[in-house]
Amino acid sequence: MFKKITVAAVKTARPLIGAFREDLDAKPASDVPKTSRKALETAAATPGFKADVGEVVFADDHLVVGMGDRSALDPGTARKAGAAVLKQLDRAGIDAVRCVARGDCDDFEALAAIGAAMAEGIALANWRLAGFDGTAAKTVTTHPRLRIDWDRKPLRNAMNAGLELADSINVARTVAATPPNVCNPTWIAKEARKVARDAGLKCTILDHKKVKELGMGGIDNVGKASDIPPCLVRLDYTPAKVSKAAKGEHLVLVGKTITYDTGGYSLKLSGGMRGMKYDMCGGAAVLGAIRAIAKAKLGIKVTALLPAAENMVSDEAYRPDDIITMYNGVTVEVTNTDAEGRLVLGDALAYACDKLKPTAIVDVATLTGGVVVALGHFSAGLFANDDRISGAVECASQGANEKVWRLPLWEEHREFMRSPFADILNSNPKRSAHPIQGAAFLSYFVDEDVPWAHLDIAGMASPDADPVTGAGPSGFGVRLLQRFASGMAGG
Secondary structure, three states: OEEEEEEOOOOOOEEEEEEOHHHHOOOOOOOOOHHHHHHHHHHHHOOOOOOOOOOEEEEOOEEEEEOOOHHHOOHHHHHHHHHHHHHHHHHHOOOEEEEOOOOOOOOHHHHHHHHHHHHHHHHHHOOOOOOOOOOOOOOOOOEEEEEEEEOOHHHHHHHHHHHHHHHHHHHHHHHHHOOOOOOOHHHHHHHHHHHHHHHOOEEEEEOHHHHHHOOOHHHHHHHOOOOOOOEEEEEEEOOOOOOHHHOOOEEEEEEOEEEEEOOOOOOOOHHHHOOHHHHHHHHHHHHHHHHHHHHOOOOOEEEEEEEEEEEOOOOOOOOOOOEEEOOOOOEEEOOOOOOOHHHHHHHHHHHHHHHHOOOEEEEEEOOOOHHHHHHOOOOEEEEEOOHHHHHHHHHHHHHHOOOEEEOOOOHHHHHHOEOOOOOEEOOOOOOOOHHHHHHHHHHOOOOOOOOEEEEEOOOOOOOOOOOOOOOOOOOOOHHHHHHHHHHHOOO
């Protein structure tokens, strides 16, 4: 891996060029610079080279990376190619590359998007969780710096933007991967302050005392069993200049931040508890997203809320059959203490509607196993109370190459969550419509006139393996939320 990756003009660097499958069928066309044609011809003649996405070979003095079919070229392809290139550069110890732009793309904006995605893929593949190697750790080869060059300054600027976005995604991944004996609500608050200083955000921490004072029964009850008290982290981004499209707009992002989930008294059994450090990936995504929004200087006001708690077991823990009162006065009968994420989210959503007067809310959470059953590790579940915000989220997801699939949220689902002893249940024991139950519960904490979308990312937060990010936390949602905010700002 490389300690630092920069984009800059470099006099001496290894040329890097993409090869399409079409290049294997004939000599490279005139869109390829003369100095690079021979390299592509050599690559095409290399046994086994098919120009599949991410396939990398050395050809003459060039590094050639497969880009698949020319017609299918998009930022997602470029991201995968960039990740493959990084691995090869790391193995070979090459510390400088110069991207060779092919002239087949007349659309400069599209070319810049490919370059940004390539740089993003390089930086994402370079990430690893640092600080936990011990005396028995295998030696990791670390190179001081990787420099990336492109022949035109605007293209370098695009690649710099890709690196900056990757940095925000990697912030989310680092927070998510940090072990729970370190990553707890207090630590989350400290990390949020660091991000705020770096990105020019205002950071406010509502501690446990303040949470109780405000009547946030969800956050209080979920977190009170832990020795580390819960809190609500608030980050505010106020742009230097609000765009014309975003005048009067206030986007609120809410992320489930359960730093560890034992299930509480509804204890997770056997291997079900392993990996529960990832139950705060929604909060990590929101933290990374507001950083990305601020770094991109988007012209829209944004607030991020991270309700942070550990769901533990003690004589202070909440129980099945308890009835708790939430921030907005809604009473909840607890049937399952392992349905805790929706409780902390409910308080944060109600607080947002009451205190922030948002014009749009998007919450992100690893909320249900049911959404994984429904959609696998291929897509996040999308729920919304408004078709326009749903469409905007879907549009952002396509541009971000982070898939979502809208599932229904009907009045029948809301009624299904009714309790005979309180207003609503936190989980219906019948388990029907399992992923929808969480969204139906949350809907009771969003004002009817506020456009709201809920993203259940349980299947996407930490897939077994990803061609770009590998195993571990993916940072899913950061890119999507930045694009959504950019759309609201008129971008």
